[in-house]
Amino acid sequence: MMRGIRGATTVQENEAEEIVSHAYELVADMVHQNNVDANDVVSILFTVTEDLNAAFPAKAVRKIEGWTYVPVMCMQEIPVPGSLGKCIRVMMTVNTSAKQEEVHHVYHYGATVLRPDLKK
Template identity: 80%
Template sequence: MIRGIRGATTVETNDSEELVSRSHELIADMVHQNNVKAEDVASVLFTVTEDLNATFPAKSVRKLEGWTYVPVMCMREIPVPDSLGKCVRVMMTVNTSSKQNEIEHIYHQGATVLRPDLKS
């Protein structure tokens, strides 16, 4: 079965090192909490809010051992008025036997306000 795993985090500043570091923490947690293996990943999509442009957060995936060939892409989030700023969102599409309600969606830092109904 193909499932989507969601995640999001925020950064303090538009800094390339912080963007990659926070994105890596998020991706690593998503992988760990959902027992994901690189060969089971179809793709990983990142979006960033319009106030983030220092680097591509998808670079964080390359820090994971064995993830060299996983397709990744970055896009800009829709600039909805009063939405959460300095935010990196992730959609990881994976092949898994987990049921929909067994997927652990991960929200770090200030992004926990996006889905208070999901504990991560």
């Protein structure tokens, strides 16, 4: 069965090192909390808000050993007025036997406000 694992984080500045490091921290936590193996990943989609353009957050995936061939893509979020700024969102599609309610979605830093109902 394929499932989507959601995640989001924020950064303080539009700075390449911070974007990649926060994206890495987020993806690593998503992988850990859901016991994801690279061979089970279908693809990973990253979005960033329009105020982030210093780096591709997908570079973070390439820092994980064994994840060289995982397909990743970056896109820009829709600039909805009043939405959370300096935000990186992730949709990781994986093959898993976990039920939807067993999937651990991960929200870091300022992004915890996006889905308080999913806090565990």
